[in-house]
Amino acid sequence: MALLADALSRVKPSATIAVAQKARELKAKGRDVISLGAGEPDFDTPDNIKKAAIEAINRGETKYTPVAGIQPLREAIAAKFKRENNLDYKAAQTIVGTGGKQILFNAFMATLNPGDEVVIPAPYWVSYPEMVSLCGGTPVFVSATQENGFKLQAEDLEKAITPKTKWFIFNSPSNPTGAAYTHDELKALTDVLMKHEQVWILTDDMYEHLTFGGFKFVTPAEVEPGLYNRTLTMNGVSKAYAMTGWRIGYAAGPAELINAMTTIQSQQTSGACSIAQWAAVEALNGNQDFIAESRKAFEKRRDLVVSMLNQAPGLECPTPEGAFYVYPSCAGLIGKTSPGGKVIETDEDFVTELLEAEGIAVVHGSAFGLGPNFRISYATSEAELEESCIRIQRFCNACK
Known part of the structure; x- marks a missing residue:
C-alpha cells in the first residue's frame, strides 16, 4: 500500500522557499551569495508592537x-x-x-x-x-x-x-x-x-x-x-x-x-x-508612522533597482506601482551563452547561471506562471541592492 496521498502529486514545493534554501546552502559552503528571493521586509518590527507583546506575556495572555x-x-x-x-x-x-x-x-x-x-x-x-x-x-x-x-x-x-x-x-x-x-x-x-x-x-x-x-x-x-x-x-x-x-x-x-x-x-x-x-x-x-517610513525606503530602493537593471543588456524592467518586487524580462538573453558556457534557453536557465556565476539568487518567472522573466525582492539594504545590480550587469555583459 502506498504511503502518500494522491493529493500530494498535485502540488509542487514553493519555488521561492527553494531559492532561499539554495542560497543558504551556498552561503554555508562559503560562497558569497546575495539572496533577493525572499518576500520579507528587512526592517525590524516597530518597538510599540514588540512592547505590546511583552506586556501581553507579563499579563499572562499565554x-x-x-x-x-x-x-x-x-x-x-x-x-x-x-x-x-x-x-x-x-x-x-x-x-x-x-x-x-x-x-x-x-x-x-x-x-x-x-x-x-x-x-x-x-x-x-x-x-x-x-x-x-x-x-x-x-x-x-x-x-x-x-x-x-x-x-x-x-x-x-x-x-x-x-x-x-x-x-x-x-x-x-x-x-x-x-x-x-x-x-x-x-x-x-x-x-x-x-x-x-x-x-x-x-x-x-x-x-x-x-x-x-x-x-x-x-x-x-x-x-x-x-x-x-x-x-x-x-x-x-x-x-x-x-x-x-x-x-x-x-x-x-x-x-x-x-x-x-x-x-x-x-x-x-x-x-x-x-x-x-x-x-x-x-x-x-497603534501609531502608524512606521508605514510611511518604510514605504519611503522601499520607493527609493525600487527606483535604484529599476534604473540599474535597465542598464543591463538584454534586460527590460518595468516600474511597478507597489509591493517590494520587480519582474524584469530576460527575453533579450534567451539564446545567448552564459559566462559558464551554457546556452540560456529559459528564464530558469538564466537564474541558475546567474547564481552560479555571480552568487545572486533570484526566482525564475516561470515559477509564477509567466516568463521569460524573473522576480527580484528589493526588501534588502541599498548597499546590497547596488552590489547585486552591478553583478547582474556584469553577468549580462558577459553573455555572448
Missing part, C-alpha cells in the same frame, strides 16, 4: 485563544476595514489565521468541490494554484502580460469564467510583479464579476500599504459594493508592519463563509498564537 481570534483583534480588524477601505464588517464577520496562507487555505477547503474552477491571473503568487489543487479545485490561468503592465484585462477575465468558476483570486499590489490596479482598472474587472453571480472574489490585499508615488489603493468590495456579499477580503500584518515571523493573517467576509472557515480551523490549528494576536492589536490600533 492561554488558548478563541478559534477565530481574540475579540480585541477582531474588533481592530473591523475598525481597520472601515477606516482604511470604507468596508462595514462586524467583528463576527472576521477571522484571524496563522498567516495569510491559512486564511486562503481555509477558504478553499470550506468551499471547493471536485470540478470547481478558480480563475488566477498569471503571474501569480506560487501558493495560489497549489492550494486550489490540494483542496480539490482546478486552477484556471489567465495571462496578464507585460504589455498591459501585468494587469488582467476585463475581456480576458470574461473569457476565463465558465459555469464551473467558483472563485476569482485578485492580488494588488501583486506578488510577483508589484503591479497595482487603479480604481478604473479594477472597476472594469468588477463590472465583469457583477455579471457572474456564481463567482466569489478572494482578494489578497497583503501589500496594501506598499504603494508609491501617490498611488491610491482600492479593494474590490470598496469599488463595487454589489460584490460585498461574495467577497473575502484578506490582509495581514506581515508586510505592512514587518511582522512576517509573528504569523498573523486576517480576513473579513460573509458570516456563512467565516463560520465555515472557523469550523475548519477548529479541527486544524485552533486559534493563532495569543501573544502575536495582542501584538497585532497594537499594530492595527
Whole structure:
C-alpha cells in the first residue's frame, strides 16, 4: 500500500522557499551569495508592537485563544476595514489565521468541490494554484502580460469564467510583479464579476500599504459594493508592519463563509498564537508612522533597482506601482551563452547561471506562471541592492 496521498502529486514545493534554501546552502559552503528571493521586509518590527507583546506575556495572555481570534483583534480588524477601505464588517464577520496562507487555505477547503474552477491571473503568487489543487479545485490561468503592465484585462477575465468558476483570486499590489490596479482598472474587472453571480472574489490585499508615488489603493468590495456579499477580503500584518515571523493573517467576509472557515480551523490549528494576536492589536490600533517610513525606503530602493537593471543588456524592467518586487524580462538573453558556457534557453536557465556565476539568487518567472522573466525582492539594504545590480550587469555583459 502506498504511503502518500494522491493529493500530494498535485502540488509542487514553493519555488521561492527553494531559492532561499539554495542560497543558504551556498552561503554555508562559503560562497558569497546575495539572496533577493525572499518576500520579507528587512526592517525590524516597530518597538510599540514588540512592547505590546511583552506586556501581553507579563499579563499572562499565554492561554488558548478563541478559534477565530481574540475579540480585541477582531474588533481592530473591523475598525481597520472601515477606516482604511470604507468596508462595514462586524467583528463576527472576521477571522484571524496563522498567516495569510491559512486564511486562503481555509477558504478553499470550506468551499471547493471536485470540478470547481478558480480563475488566477498569471503571474501569480506560487501558493495560489497549489492550494486550489490540494483542496480539490482546478486552477484556471489567465495571462496578464507585460504589455498591459501585468494587469488582467476585463475581456480576458470574461473569457476565463465558465459555469464551473467558483472563485476569482485578485492580488494588488501583486506578488510577483508589484503591479497595482487603479480604481478604473479594477472597476472594469468588477463590472465583469457583477455579471457572474456564481463567482466569489478572494482578494489578497497583503501589500496594501506598499504603494508609491501617490498611488491610491482600492479593494474590490470598496469599488463595487454589489460584490460585498461574495467577497473575502484578506490582509495581514506581515508586510505592512514587518511582522512576517509573528504569523498573523486576517480576513473579513460573509458570516456563512467565516463560520465555515472557523469550523475548519477548529479541527486544524485552533486559534493563532495569543501573544502575536495582542501584538497585532497594537499594530492595527497603534501609531502608524512606521508605514510611511518604510514605504519611503522601499520607493527609493525600487527606483535604484529599476534604473540599474535597465542598464543591463538584454534586460527590460518595468516600474511597478507597489509591493517590494520587480519582474524584469530576460527575453533579450534567451539564446545567448552564459559566462559558464551554457546556452540560456529559459528564464530558469538564466537564474541558475546567474547564481552560479555571480552568487545572486533570484526566482525564475516561470515559477509564477509567466516568463521569460524573473522576480527580484528589493526588501534588502541599498548597499546590497547596488552590489547585486552591478553583478547582474556584469553577468549580462558577459553573455555572448
